[in-house]
Amino acid sequence: MASIVRHPKNFWIGIIFLFFGLAAIVLIQDNEMGSAGRMGPAYFPTVLGGLLALVGLAGIIRAFVGRRSEAHDAIGTFHLRDIVIVLGAVILFGILMRGAGLPVAAFVLVLLSSFASKQFKLGSSLLLAVGLAIFSVLLFVKLLGLPMPIVGPWLGGA
Structure with missing residues (x-):
């Protein structure tokens, strides 16, 4: 039909x-x-x-x-594993943001989310995670002045 x-x-x-x-x-x-x-x-x-x-x-x-x-x-297959990984990374970001701080939360978010890709490579994912963690601190905390913890209370921060 x-x-x-x-x-x-x-x-x-x-x-x-x-x-x-x-x-x-x-x-x-x-x-x-x-x-x-x-x-x-x-x-x-x-x-x-x-x-x-x-x-x-x-x-x-x-x-x-x-x-x-x-x-x-054509509509492809439904990749439930990848959806769960990315959703879990976002939820973990929210948890880590308050407890560990922005750089740790951003690092974990990027690293876990990249694991959902078929082209996952640990070296490039680590490099991207470190770069985006640094960039997020510079942009959101330093340039925009948002009140986000750089070091959270779990790691001895305020």
Whole structure:
């Protein structure tokens, strides 16, 4: 049976983006919107949710136009192991952020997340993790002045 959807990946990604964009708008609607000059707590999530919904709508529309490309656009397998690894790394980041500090949390996040890739190489992953840990401290703590612990209480910090 022939489907009118020519690009299934674009269609399902569009559905996911549209769902999350609209969900953000609906879930934040009880807060004050404000204006562009004086943004309320709902302003940024609403604008971001709207943009995400527009990207999703564009993806859905794109799924119905153009030539059908079955070989390059087939939906692949569901990689549950990789999803669990990345989700676990993000949860561990949240736990380590308060206890160990930003550099340790960022290092663990990058190293564990890279383990989910089929092209995982320990040397390059370690180099990337160290570089991004340093970059995150420089950007978020030093340049932006965000109150994030560099050394957490688990490691003898404040």
